[in-house]
Amino acid sequence: MSVDADRTVSESSTMEAGTNAGIVPALDELVALRRAVLGRRPPRRGRHGLSGQATSPVRGRGMEYAESREYTQGDDARHIDWRLTARTGRPHTKVFQAERERLTLIVADTAPQLYFGTRTRFKSVQAARAGAIAAWAAVRDGDRIAALRGSGREAPVVPAAGPRGALRVLDAMVRWYAKPPENDDGLSVALDHADRLLRPGARLVVLADPLSVVAQPPSRWPTLVQHREVVVLLLCDPLERDPPRTTLPFWIDRAAASAPHRVELDLATGAQRERWQAAFSTPMDDALAILARSGIRASALSTDAPSESWLHLFAGSRAA
Missing domain, CATH: 3.40.50 (Rossmann fold)
Known part of the structure; x- marks a missing residue:
């Protein structure tokens, strides 16, 4: 192969x-x-190694803005919300989302x-x-x-x-x-x-x-x-989506005690191709449609x- x-x-x-x-x-x-x-x-690396990009509801001094609240003693002056402070006449500080893995x-x-x-x-x-x-x-x-x-x-x-x-x-x-x-x-x-x-x-x-x-x-x-x-x-294989218009040989092992035997499938005829499509292409199309209706990102991934x-x-x- x-x-x-x-x-x-x-x-x-x-x-x-x-x-x-x-x-x-x-x-x-x-x-x-x-x-x-x-x-x-x-x-992305931070002080403690790799840092994730997803945020959690935990409030802290992360990177993403969450809300503003009134300033209290000990808050970092660099995080003062000057616009809200000017509008209300009382000092406010910004609070950010804490990042979590x-x-x-x-x-x-x-x-x-x-x-x-x-x-x-x-x-x-x-x-x-x-x-x-x-x-x-x-x-x-x-x-x-x-x-x-x-x-x-x-x-x-x-x-x-x-x-x-x-x-x-x-x-x-x-x-x-x-x-x-x-x-x-x-x-x-x-x-x-x-x-x-x-x-x-x-x-x-x-x-x-x-x-x-x-x-x-x-x-x-x-x-x-x-x-x-x-x-x-x-997962899919190119043969499943686009079979050749010819006769394909298959080896089938029906039972462990019996030797595999050869079966030929004539895919040149319309009836056989329709059965093939029903067995392989139709499930793929149905699965993609089901997932799309649910708002899920999905894709066929071929072996090649x-x-x-x-x-x-x-x-x-x-x-x-």
């Missing part, structure tokens, strides 16, 4: 991956994607249909790479980073800030997308858990198969997006696309 020029994996990493390149994610591959994000805008939570769908691909890499590998891009973007923005998948038995990756938090998430992406997990309870369980963890102002990134999104109840997405920034990436091509979906991004 060839790898296109957008991949930032080093030559040595590619040699180590060998025939698994594009089939299973590698940790060094995901670490190398840091350059695709942090090269765009360096993290925001949580970026990455939810990984591990549906079996993601472990497949015909161009550049498997959908599962592209999902892992997109998760890595989201993690490095969280580092850039000074967020704490966490991740989870649909499992009632596996604990989420606990929130942590900086490269340490990102590496924990990257390690989870490698484990989850190396092969279909045996105890996958589905995207619905993952989103239930995410809804309990997230607070107002948090950022949520969902890596999902379109069928998993369509299967959610109608009230799921409007509830999830309230007071949060939500981005959903729908640059893994960072969706970053403009983040609010406040320069690309947006």
Whole structure:
């Protein structure tokens, strides 16, 4: 399986991956994607390290104006609100919003249909790479980073800030997308858990198969997006969206005890192409429409696309 020029994996990493390149994610591959994000805008540093861009209702001496109140002894004279002081005849001082670290939570769908691909890499590998891009973007923005998948038995990756938090998430992406997990309870369980963890102002990134999104109840997405920034990436393969007008061979393993056998699908006929579109294109279109109606920023992410091509979906991004 060839790898296109957008991949930032080093030559040595590619040699180590060998025939698994594009089939299973590698940790060094995901670490190398840091350059695709942090090269765009360096993290903002303050006296205590990386500082986040999200604000909280806590009042303090931060950077964003909140209100003005009457001056009391001990207030910094540099923050006097001269206009209000002149208007009222009593000294007033400005109070600012205190900055706090925001949580970026990455939810990984591990549906079996993601472990497949015909161009550049498997959908599962592209999902892992997109998760890595989201993690490095969280580092850039000074967020704490966490991740989870649909499992009632596996604990989420606990929130942590900086490269340490990102590496924990990257390690989870490698484990989850190396092969279909045996105890996958589905995207619905993952989103239930995410809804309990997230607070107002948090950022949520969902890596999902379109069928998993369509299967959610109608009230799921409007509830999830309230007071949060939500981005959903729908993994797809070029063959699914645009199949060739020819006969395609498939190998099917119906049971572990039987040998795989060859099945040919004639996609030159209209009826077969309509079935193909109903199985692949229709769920993608339906998922994008559902998310758009809920006010969620979403995008299809093909296996042959640059893994960072969706970053403009983040609010406040320069690309947006």
